[in-house]
Amino acid sequence: QQPVQSPQAVILREGEDAVINCSSSKALYSVHWYRQKHGEAPVFLMILLKGGEQKGHEKISASFNEKKQQSSLYLTASQLSYSGTYFCGTTGGGADGLTFGKGTHLIIQP
Amino acid sequence: GAVVSQHPSWVICKSGTSVKIECRSLDFQATTMFWYRQFPKQSLMLMATSNEGSKATYEQGVEKDKFLINHASLTLSTLTVTSAHPEDSSFYICSASNTGSSYNEQFFGPGTRLTVL
Numbered sequence: 726q727q728p729v730q731s732p733q734a735v736i737l738r739e740g741e742d743a744v745i746n747c748s749s750s751k752a753l754y755s756v757h758w759y760r761q762k763h764g765e766a767p768v769f770l771m772i773l774l775k776g777g778e779q780k781g782h783e784k785i786s787a788s789f790n791e792k793k794q795q796s797s798l799y800l801t802a803s804q805l806s807y808s809g810t811y812f813c814g815t816t817g818g819g820a821d822g823l824t825f826g827k828g829t830h831l832i833i834q835p
Numbered sequence: 836g837a838v839v840s841q842h843p844s845w846v847i848c849k850s851g852t853s854v855k856i857e858c859r860s861l862d863f864q865a866t867t868m869f870w871y872r873q874f875p876k877q878s879l880m881l882m883a884t885s886n887e888g889s890k891a892t893y894e895q896g897v898e899k900d901k902f903l904i905n906h907a908s909l910t911l912s913t914l915t916v917t918s919a920h921p922e923d924s925s926f927y928i929c930s931a932s933n934t935g936s937s938y939n940e941q942f943f944g945p946g947t948r949l950t951v952l
Contacts, residue, residue, distance in 0.1 A: 766928050769941070769942055774938065822894075823871075827878050
């Protein structure tokens with residue numbers, strides 16, 4: 726089942742912070758976060774595993790609440806380059822393909 | 836590191852022809868690769884899981900005889916869209932799972948835009 730992302734869209738001024746949420750109705754093994762710009766492939770941002778391990782870019786932070794089957798991506802001091810569509814992808818097992826949410830459109834204005 | 840390439844980046848073909856798309860992991864070995872499809876303004880949908888040396892596993896609703904997948908080596912998977920029709924026009928993206936990492940991150944190729952006339 727497709728995870729639910731919120732909000733659907735966010736408009737920020739450069740330097741502002743944003744939080745994007747991802748919620749699943751089934752037990753999760755991992756949550757993956759990507760950013761996609763128009764016409765391009767998704768770029769890996771972060772992976773969070775059941776049990777607490779995580780790996781990602783230095784300037785990106787995220788949380789994973791296994792009990793609630795929810796993850797949040799935190800974007801601080803946003804830059805113009807952060808604009809794009811953010812997707813969370815979830816798996817129920819380590820070798821599974823990703824089930825993506827519908828995406829959150831982020832627009833950063835100068 | 837963790838670079839995935841796809842070829843071609845775009846293709847335009849006539850209805851009824853077959854199109855082959857290659858996905859390569861350039862600097863790591865990928866026992867598992869995945870194929871996704873993305874229609875305009877929509878999310879990515881998993882089509883199939885490709886495992887080196889074995890048959891691909893297809894998601895429900897994806898025709899295995901139409902979308903042929905071959906994963907002949909640890910760095911190459913191919914997707915062949917057979918007898919393509921206009922409704923197959925889409926953005927096809929592969930990802931490779933870094934099985935050398937305990938995290939099993941998936942890295943995406945740049946995608947192939949298929950237009951069927």
